[in-house]
Amino acid sequence: MKRIVILISGRGSNMQAIVQRCVQQRWPAVVAAVIANRQGAEGLEFAAAHGIQTAVVDHRAYVSRAAFDEALAAAIDPFAPDLIVLAGFMRILGDGFVQRHAGRLLNIHPSLLPAFPGLHTHRRALAAGCKVVGATVHFVTPELDHGPIVMQSAVPVLPGDDEEALAARVLATEHVIYPQAVRWFVEDRLVIENGLVRQLDGAVQVLL
Numbered sequence: 732m733k734r735i736v737i738l739i740s741g742r743g744s745n746m747q748a749i750v751q752r753c754v755q756q757r758w759p760a761v762v763a764a765v766i767a768n769r770q771g772a773e774g775l776e777f778a779a780a781h782g783i784q785t786a787v788v789d790h791r792a793y794v795s796r797a798a799f800d801e802a803l804a805a806a807i808d809p810f811a812p813d814l815i816v817l818a819g820f821m822r823i824l825g826d827g828f829v830q831r832h833a834g835r836l837l838n839i840h841p842s843l844l845p846a847f848p849g850l851h852t853h854r855r856a857l858a859a860g861c862k863v864v865g866a867t868v869h870f871v872t873p874e875l876d877h878g879p880i881v882m883q884s885a886v887p888v889l890p891g892d893d894e895e896a897l898a899a900r901v902l903a904t905e906h907v908i909y910p911q912a913v914r915w916f917v918e919d920r921l922v923i924e925n926g927l928v929r930q931l932d933g934a935v936q937v938l939l
């Protein structure tokens with residue numbers, strides 16, 4: 732059984748999708764803990780209601796990123812995770828933390844990386860006149876919103892779309908591709924070769 736720790740900052744809908752698929756599809760894995768950097772993170776309630784251990788490491792209580800990273804690592808380590816899943820986790824993790832967990836740290840970003848790393852992706856995509864947008868699950872490297880791409884989803888930008896409409900259309904696909912990517916990881920179906928992620932069964936790594 733692989734052990735998963737999920738980090739959230741708010742709503743946690745991606746976390747919920749992962750928890751539900753893990754149980755429904757009987758992955759060889761267990762979500763051992765959900766940890767938030769905000770006391771009121773809505774997703775914590777869902778996790779607790781599903782018998783998952785929760786913890787809060789409030790970034791505001793630490794003077795530096797390094798001190799926060801250290802406290803976060805101390806909260807994570809007792810769960811001995813094989814995989815750490817960043818699911819709407821809105822803090823940048825320092826190089827030390829990322830390097831320590833290299834190859835077992837996944838993130839989802841609501842854009843077709845390498846386009847639009849960082850914040851306000853949907854606003855920026857609309858401003859750029861993009862006709863297609865999407866989401867990306869990737870292994871985390873020290874560079875923000877970079878790293879080997881596991882899976883992407885793509886959806887059209889439709890006439891009259893605003894930021895909210897686009898975010899909702901992309902989020903629905905996140906709930907499909909993130910559980911899929913995590914499942915592949917816990918089933919040992921992913922390899923990273925020269926910075927590229929290959930699914931060992933040749934499964935299609937895109938949702939269109």
Ligand code: GRF
Pocket residue numbers: 739740741742743744745746818819820839840841866902905
């Ligand atoms: C998602 O769009 C995710 O891609 C982004 O933040 C949002 C988090 O949503 N990083 P949730 O907390 O998983 O509901």
